Amino acid sequence: METILVREALRRPPGSPAVRVQGWVRTKRDSKAGFSFIEINDGSCLAGLQIVAEGGLENYASEVLGLGTGCSISAEGPIVASQGRGQAVELRAERIQVLGLADAEAYPLQKKRHSFEFLRRIAHLRARTNTFGAVCRVRNLLSRTVHDFFQERDFYYVHTPLITPMDCEGAGELFRVTTLDLEGLAARGHGGLDFAEDFFGRPTYLTVSGQLEAEALACALGRVYTFGPTFRAENSNTARHLSEFWMVEPEAAFYDLDQDMDLAEGFLKRLIGALLSQAQEDMAFFDQRIQPGIVDTLKQILESDFRRIPYDEAIRLLEASSRSFEYPTAWGHDLQTEHERYLTEEVFQGPVIVYNYPSRIKPFYMYVNDGGETVRAMDVLVPRTGELIGGSQREHRFEVLEERMEEKGVDPEAYGWYLDLRRFGSVPHAGFGLGFERLVQFVTGMTNIRDVIPFPRTPKSAEF
């Protein structure tokens, strides 16, 4: 007998021959007329399949009646027109096999709404809920679209190292990678740390970005992108930060800042377009239950041009505003969360790209504009989530880069290979980083980033 997914079963016309479906019971309703309705979900789509279990089944009294939320079953039977409202078809079971029971007294998930805080504590089970099933499917579609987008534009998918010796990119605290016997060292008292004895013979860390290595590859392959995990040991406790998250980082040779912004805008639109056309059921769910209006918002974004304003103008807009901000705005200071939200939520009511930031607040690798006051950096800001993308044209002039490193207190010795890229056949190039979970947050309307990744890692929290 053919085994099919629930998604497929729901598409079969009434009167289709018997099939087998397998999944987890969401809810069961008994009729004392001697039969039961069992709704199962197998993760293949948001909707469940109703299975009608007649009292004549050999294990009806012994097993089927005892089923409850969370049990796993395999059911076989024809797909028939449903006599009830709420679904077009249902499976009339000729055989139901119980695969795994779930004690109703102990199973944490109930057929009711749970708080996200509660679900976080049972992350191993929360993928069985509507919301997390939808989140996981959206993550999958977005991941696939990331690859589609770049592959279509002749970007190569490259793999950059997760373990790095570079500790001063200015992107927050790093996680140390070591095989040194920490307990032993502590027991013998401090002092005498010798990294020559460590696994790599030097201090190493988990990467905070694949950008620098991606630049090396872009300066050979032309256009590349990475899509991998990234680690920040920053003690950030917000709904927008994770200690381990996924980042998409394209890097393109011969690109300038304008092309970089074009790429970022096209990228976001492509991702949104894929969701609206290929994840309609899940997006309708987010629109209905999580963030009313999100689908319309995404449609608008798809159809509009992103506003692009230089940092100077952003500051002028903020200074001209009648709003009083907790942090004053002044040229030379970074935009605060409240400023970003004001620009994107109130002034433009949509995505905004702010570019040409003051050089003193941006890292050494960004291209210095004439005059030296600003660098070719750009941030894509979106409502609610804030900064979704950060990128820049890279400084490709050897002398300027070296100067900037010293200015920023970065040791050029440690970046010899990076400087080599400017020493030998240097070319203008640009790229950006997109925080994948921030993207998922933005398009689903989920308010906490811990609820858009299956097993979140945050300060003081690394369960599962």
Place this chain on the structure above:
RNA sequence: UCCCCAGUAGCUCAGUUGGCAGAGCAAGUGGCUGUUAACCACUGGGUCGGCGGUUCGAGUCCGUCCUGGGGAGCCA
């Protein structure tokens, strides 16, 4: 890391000026001819986050720690 808020039944929460621990849902039992957040009735279910203190008496007041949430900083 800083500021604010919260922690009471499996879940979501109420609990008044300090005076017998509550509701809805879930679970169990029974009822109900196709239900769909099923419905109706009954039953069981508590270390009031931990520790210490004030008091005749603390879920309630004080201290401290833990956990979670919201906001900020840092950033994607």
